[in-house]
Structure formats: structure tokens, C-alpha cells
Amino acid sequence: MSESAEAESSAEPDDAPSVPRARRRGRTTLLIATAAVLGLVAGTCAGYLIQADRVPTKLPSLSQPVVAQAKGDGPEPLSAAQDHRVKTNGDLRKLLLPRPKGTKVPDWAPEQDGWLDMAAYAHSLEDSDVAFGRLAKAEFRRAAGVSWTVGSNGNTQIRLVQYRQEENLSAADRASDWYVYGSSGEWPLPGASDGMVYLFKPEREAGYLPLYKAQATASRGDIAMEIWIYDSKPIPKSKIMDLAKRQLERL
Template sequence: MPDATGVPVVRRRRRGRTTLLIATAAVLGLVAGTCAGFLVQADREPTELPSLSQPVVAQARGAGPEPLSAAQDRQVKTDGDLRKLLLNRPKGTKESDFAPGHDGWLDLADYAHQLSDSDDQFGALVGNEFRRAADTTWQVGDTYDVEIRLVQFRQEEKPAAEEWAGNWKVGGLRGWSLPGTGEGMVYVAAKPETEAGYLPVYRAEAHASRGDIAMEIWIYDSKPIPKKTIMDLARRQMERL
């Protein structure tokens, strides 16, 4: 379950003492049974072994099922270059002045640094089996910024991507379900964040997951961001997963 910050926390259960006792009893029983078997076999006449030659089974004719193409096999897609699954930067835009990571990649430290309470988030990401993250940004003028992240988890113990996408703390924003994504949501701020000496900042977000990948989108602007803008961007990004 999530901790106080809303971040999923993995709690691994230790092997109980009862389990160890049962396992020990099973081993002792196996040893005793084996010894008894040897004593019984020692008093019996040897049994003639069957011939080693066996009839050859003819291989079934006909073609087997066709293997999935790279386009159909989602694992092939998501195990490749994760950056290629990100939406392309629109023409006429430039990379944001605050683009994180290196060459579109964010390692564990880079990604945790983007989150509040980064030390705690670093531990949560390790517990959730963080694998890698890819990022793209673009900017229009001086005030309109977009950032999209794809965060991939190993998921050997639990569906971490779904939990991660569903545990964002989004306060003061109105939310709507993102169609076709299960628990996916988009959020839009009705009021801007303000600070003396700076332009007002409106924010919109989207969080969803598919398989082992959590998607995160942020839009910032000095004027209100329409619901349709974040909804369309999130929908198009999810279609690429």
C-alpha cells in the first residue's frame, strides 16, 4: 500500500519459522523413505531392463503458428529503444531549456531528482524495481512547455507501473478519466500558481500505464490549458505503447 507520501512501498515478507520446520520435516521424511527403499531392493532378484531402442515418432506435418512480427509483439517494442515510443517533438518547437537527463534518458538518480522528496522517492523506485526512463520536452515561445516521460519497471514481483501511475498526489486540479487506459487520468488546473514578479503558471497533467510502462505528461503555460489539449496529447502517447 502507499506510504504517507502516496508513493507505493514494497514490503517483502520474510520466510516464517513454521515454513522452515515443515521443510525440515519433509527432508527427513525423504531420507528415511530412501533408506527403507534400499533395504527392500537389496532382498529382491534383479529385474531385466527393457530394450533401449524405441519406435521413432514421425514429426507432424504442416506449418506451425506464424511468429508475431515486431509490430505485433509488444515485448519486442518495449524492450527496444524506449525513446522511440515517445511522441515526436512537433515541428516549429524546440527542446525545453530545462530538459532533464542525458540524450533523452533518465537513470534512477536523474528521475528521482525530478520528484519531490527525492531521497524517499529514490528508495521507493528501487523497491518498485525501476528499470529505466525516457523523456522528451518541447517549448513554444517563452511560456508554453511540455514534458513527457515513460518510466519502465521490471515487474518481477508486482504491477509496479500501474501502481506508480495511480499514486501521484494531484492537488487543486480537476480530473477526468483517460479513455482506454483503465485507471489513467488527466488533470487541469482551474487557477494558476502565482508568485510576485513572475507570470502566472497554469498546469495540466496526465498519468496512465500500459504493461510495464508508466506514462507521465506535464504542460505548463501562462494562460489556461484546455482539457482537450492534455487529453489529446495523452491519448496519442498511449497509442504508441
């Protein structure tokens, strides 16, 4: 054998093991991964076995302990003067100003025993058919009123109209929705953001005494307040203003 042949034959063992070494590394990695998985499974099984041998831990009760009530009577309920609903959910007629002494109940008074149903209240307004429909849409609940006459020509009417107000603030809408025409003066009513007092020019017709009119409107909660004074002589601003203030204070 020549020297070149011997050199080639002696070089083969050095290069040949390169492939088997790569294969051995692949097998080693696979063996390590397999051992890790088997170890994880074995550890999980061992954990289950250990947990199965332990005494179960008692869980806390889902019910809460009963808390003893504090001693004492607790807070007192609000009085009618403090709780608006106590007053307005009661007898609405009791919130009306009393009829002054020396006055008379007119025969034409629309209220019966102080109450007005929706038909009676709508009938007391102009264009009663339209008013009835508007009251139904505005969620009319009930109304109370008082009327009196002084002398032969003076009369006063007070209405407290209560609304359910489930969808609309009808009381405030009613107080601010009056279409006032022919007024000779208007002033805000203290104590109500929407309160107004009006005096009107006299209505004159041949053969009749002049008709003077004063009006006051306001709302408090779910109640709209409406006051009218009629007379054959001028009505002082102080008269309607004082009457409106006193009625508003009762709401």
C-alpha cells in the first residue's frame, strides 16, 4: 500500500464518528425530555396520593354570624315638617289654607268636600276638553281646592294639583307653563324658583262692572299651586302676594 493510501485509510476513523456523535446527542436530549415528563407525572401522582392520605380541611361556614342589634331606639323617623312625602301623601286638603272667617262657600265651587277629580278640575279650566287630555298625559293624580266669596263680587280660588311624576316633572311644568296674557304686572314669588304673581288689566263690558283678576302659580315637589282672585275693584299686589306666600309655606 502506498503512503497516500495509508494516509487516506488512517484519516477515515477521524471523520467517520462525526455522524454517530450527532445521533447520540439527539438520543440524549430525547431521553432527558422523557425523564422530565415521567418525573412530572410521577410527582403529580405522588401529590395526589399524599393529599388523599391527609385529613380533609374543614371549610368555613357560608352563613355569616348574627350581629347583635345595637341597644337604643335608633333614629327617630322624620316629622311631617321635615319629610315632604309625609305631608303630600296624606290628606291633601289639610295643606290648603283655611277659608277665612266671614266668607262664604260659593254655590259654583267645583270641589266636593275639598276634592276635585280630573274631570271637575279640567272643567274649571278654559277649553276643558283639551285640558282633560293634557292632565291625563301629565299623570294627574289628584287635586284639592278651597273657594270663598267676599261681599257680592269678590271671590278667591286655591287649587293644589298633585301629579304622579313617574316620567315627567309635571308639577314644575304646570307652574311654568301658564300662558299669561293681558297682565299689567308680574313678580317672582319668594320661596319658589318657578313661583310667579300676576295682576291683570280689567276686563270691561258694557252694562257690567269691570272684572279685575290676580293670579299666583308655583310648584313644590309633585304639587302645583294655583291661586286666583277676582273682584270688581282693583286687587292690590300685596293681597295676592301674601296669600300665595302663606299657601306655599304649608307645602
